[in-house]
Amino acid sequence: MIGQSIARYAASRPAQTAVEYSDRSISWQELHESINLRRKQLHAAAGPFFQKQIALALQDPLEQLYMFFAVVSGGGIAVPVDETLDNDSIASFLFSSRPALFIADTDAAGLAVPSLTLADIIGAGAQASVPAAFCEETELFYGACTSGSSGTPKACLRSHRSWLKSFEADKQLFPFQEKERVLITGRLSHSLFLYGAVRMLEYGHTVILPVRHSPRVFARMVVKQQVTVLYAVPTTLRWLLRHSSSPSPSVRLIITGGEKWFPADNQKIFARFPTAALYEFYGSAETSFISALNHRAEQVSPSCTGRLFPMVEAESSPDTGELVVTSPFLFSGYAEDESLSYPRSVATGDIGFVDEEGFLYITGRRSGKIVSRGRNIYSEEIEQVLMSHPNVEQAVVFGVPDAFEGEKIAALYTGNVIAHDLHVHCRQWLPAYKLPVCLQIDLLPVLGNGKINRLRVQKYYEALSKENGNDD
Template sequence: MTITHTYSSIAEKSPGRVAIHTESEQITYQDWARLVSQTANWLRSLPSMPKRVAILLPNSLAFLQLFAGAAAAGCTAVPIDTRWSAAECKERLSISNADLVVTLAFFKNKLTDSQTPVVLLDNCMADISEAAADPLPTIDPEHPFYMGFTSGSTGKPKAFTRSHRSWIESFTCTETDFSISSDDKVLIPGTLMSSHFLYGAVSTLFLGGTVCLLKKFSPAQTKEWLSRESVSVLYTVPTMTDAIARIEGFPNSPVKIISSGADWPAESKKKLAAKWPHLKLYDFYGTSELSFVTYSSPEDSKWKPHSAGRPFHNVQIEIRSAAGERCQPGEIGKIFVKSPMRFSGYVNGSAPDESGWMTVDDMGSVDEDGFLYISGRENGMIVYGGLNIFPEEIERVLLSCPEVENAAVVGIPDEYWGEIAVAVIHGNTDARKLKALCKQKLASYKIPKKWVFTNCLPETSSGKIARSSVRKWLEEGAV
């Protein structure tokens, strides 16, 4: 079983159903199934069949075609971000050891220093159109079909791989826990370089729904598609959700929002639900390595507004102390996860052990009802005079202020304390007001010692704050 194996059966049952709808084109499942098969057979017909196929393309039907075709052929697809510099592209291609890269002539200048063979999209499309749509050989479900890169919010990027089986297990969560089906029209407004949005598109195709794909995120376009196309599901991240809300972009219809990020402030969710009561808000906690871990349904968000939710139906969680012992409810420790959805491992690095349990060094606790609360990441923890401070806890407080659009808290070296917390704020407010807010909700030692205001904060492709960039900026003299 592979991530593409349902296409032919969907095409037989519903040949005219739209599989993908973009701003400029759309394709039915009958044509989609044939196109993916042709793409896979084209790859397999090359003189030396590539093991790893890099894709340097913007959001488009062609991107999904090459991604799905590579997976169906038994290759590993390696998305490359069009926003990366030539040096960044070269680094990722080297890490991935890609056998070829498919791109547009417009992006070819990003590949001048790379040794990876380049195939232009227009050229390969002509060859694909002539390829056979013959049945494909059986692929081992443990075979890696996707290579992604960690977002780099804490430093040098690492490549990881995911198997067909891991995503097929994840699809059961989409179907069971999010209740998404073939009846849904799913809007993907973010870059397919983000695993969140890529997964949203690929899972929808597996289930037989319709993918509505934007070329790039635009609050105005998202608003238009939500109202014009009768969209029933929207994949998003908290920063996008806030941008759509600012332009009154949500319809008064039961749209289901699937948001990645245990960093979605409870106050923001509460305000959104109050203003648009027909919206069904789902957010989840997960990582590139672990996949889905916990989720909050609309009812959960009302009952446990500050939690990261309950485990998905096929996930187990344990909180362990530094000594490896299981923590009591409410006690903070390291989060360990047992799941059939975990990644295959890092490229040239570690892989999950045979115990089935794994951690990415996130810290948190569970309550008596089994709901998870995220404290922060162990390697992002600020040690202030021997006391542990989790930046995420402070950021949640800062983001509860309506005038704060975004916030990042990082630690910088201090001769006396070891490290101090610095808050970097994007918003229309001042340090005095934010300090007062922190005093109400945090222990005194957790209140940032320095405050910096800026017009924007750097983000990764997945919509998270790029902490390494913020820290570097501060160390270079911003404070």
Template sequence: MNLVEPILRHAIEQPGTIALTDGLKSLTYMELVQRMKKIAEGLQQNGLIHDHVAILSTNRIEFVEVFLGAIYAGCIPIPVDPKWSSNEIKAILEQAQPKLIFTETAFANNPVLQDLEKKLFIFSDAEKGSYDLWLDRLNTEAKLDDSNELLFIGFTSGTTGTPKGYMRTHASWIKSFEATKEAFQLNDMEHILAPGPFVHSLSLFALLQSLYNGVTFHIVQHFNAAQVLKLCQQIPNVIMFVVPTMIESMLQLASSDQTFIQALISSGGKWSEASKQKCREVFVGSKLYEFYGSSEASYISYVDVTTETRKDSLGKPFSGVEISIRDEHFQEVRTGHTGQLFVRSELMFLGYHHLPEETEAVLQDGWLITGDYMYRDKEGFLYLVGRAKNRMVSGGFNVFPEEIESVLQQLPAIQEVMVLGVPDDYWGDKLTALVKWNGQQSLPLEEIKDYCRKYLAHYKAPKQLITVEQFKYTSSGKIARQAMKDYMKRVMI
């Protein structure tokens, strides 16, 4: 099935239902389909057949129109993050080679776009831009081209390096939509809100899930905790897809007698146990879920935070997701033992765009090698030990920062923490904890060490403690590890 087919059906069966709204402007399903068809007509008139169409934009209705119009025309949309550096944008556009680029007035003068000499269509808020003028000249007679299995090419958020293009198919995301309803028991789906950027898979997935199911998606251009909470009060039974940093911001303002949501679904980073407990108290009666996955794997496992009391568990696999935990010789490890996680399902990506060696390195015999080290308990619950790309060697021992961070996050005095290895002649990687404290209270290094040794091997306790006022984040809300490492190198020289 092509993903726009159910949207076409909704336009016939429920033409007046609001599909998209940003608080100022709304489109019904009928209006959305008409504009989608116009864009497809325009792309086909420009000679595009299975070609790439780049969208360099913040969250807005036009983003969705172009994304769907490209799919309808048989083309491949490529969301590009305006927050990336000019060098990153240039590298991505040169690799993707889009035939057309859609962007906003604020980004249209970027020298990168001018240098590429591509045809630009500009979204404008003040007056009719080239996009609106172009759309006015088009009709709705375009025919659906459903011959392309690719849905879109997205790019990883670049927490540790240069983003890679991951290719997603219609079938893999449609299967993922079905998994959402089954796992999270979303039988009363009417309104969906995902206040993160569309250029990242969590919010883009929530957007398309909403349109696939014929419900209303509420667009937030930029995340603001107060604005989001106000929307929650105005929208009955809203379902939210968020990252943990958003939850933290909302919890500072939310109160249990004013805020009700149907479901809060979190992913994209570590959701601390303290935050989970506060959510149970503030979002009384709401369903609370955390899922573990990736842009490449889609869903892997989930946990019902409302009732589950196992600390730091990533839950059990989604229906249809096979997992295998293997040692360095690719042999299955015993229950309770740590190994690298392999995943196999119909939800997975197709591969990395124009990166055959990287694709081959992670896809073997139908299994996706996640790069995450896990163990599974006797009841089948998964626990993350760490990520291979973040692994450090300290005093000859392999150490994963995530394992240490998980312990440190239990301390009330710590608001956020990141552990990294600072090059050291004696230790190899000197374990260093970067800590953003909760208020004015801070703890001495020896107290931190003593606490860690209660739960971790002695060599995993941090050897150094550095206070930071603020972390750097990716645009998807995760701590930008590589950016923080680069920053600490400059600071410590």
């Protein structure tokens, strides 16, 4: 089951490094012992809530990793919570996802669930022997939070099998080698980065966790610690390109996902990482992997997300065009539901199709559909045109309510180009009815996982419009 391989590595290679964090190197033996200790302490402190659904919001990534494995190895369900969320957002998430217990760094009063601090657990002692639980593949172990980029986050519950099958599939697809040194550039409260850390530990690689999350820190770590594999969302990769230009030949593999990577940036990223393969995967918290694209080896249209992952089937709904996915990686249901659904297929919310060669194309997203003057317009198409301008760094497109048009097409962007020139660029590729009203901004609002916060984007646009006298 998930995490059991750590005990094997602790026996076969006890002194070798499993995790690096700050100036510490944690061996496989120390990692195994730390997880066992936290499991015993958790058992003593949690009482009847042990082996239940337990939410975690811890600032220290090492403690987050220890506690995750402690909960899972004890037979419970770990639900990491974004520790950067404000108290009201955390309270709302806990109310909807209904864990049995919440563990945080500090006292959390007024919550809908019982809570403990990390100090409470460490201080509870560990006299009792609490062996690791025996779990079936079908049992639940993890609650992955949806990104919250366009709504309130939800917890997607997953079985051991869903991740074990994902491990098998990405081993077939990604060109991993022996003894990789893997930099995880995001917080372990987000599924992409937790998955990357757990998956690489599962196969005996060294996982490197940053003390601070900034492009300058990542750039230094890549060089100093001779990173070979990089897990990062596209926003982080673009930050790296802005803050460092020195080539890093040690990186052989970059895995990115969570939002769209634009091929227009390929030349820059391959100059920065001259020996790296860049794999962009498409998926969601509910589906895990759906497809992957090797940007160095395959040149396709911007709407193509790559070939379907091993073990994945996908088809378009004949009525709506919505993509429906069937795979062994699917989630088991939402934590807030009264009963689990254990779906065999999941409708993704994306409009798309698979061609004869197994390439998947996404032409729009139902939640990103803009209805302007009676026409259905998808923001992704316009974002791709904006991002194809060489001086645009980031862009996001959305609909703004309008009395005449129904919705007005609006865009916020960052980069060194004035709105007029960007409008001229768009006219080369888009019909007049798809041309957005563009406003330049210094920084786009992002979530803790680095993805653009689409809920806040529209508020930013409305505030900027009022400042510029365009409040119509």
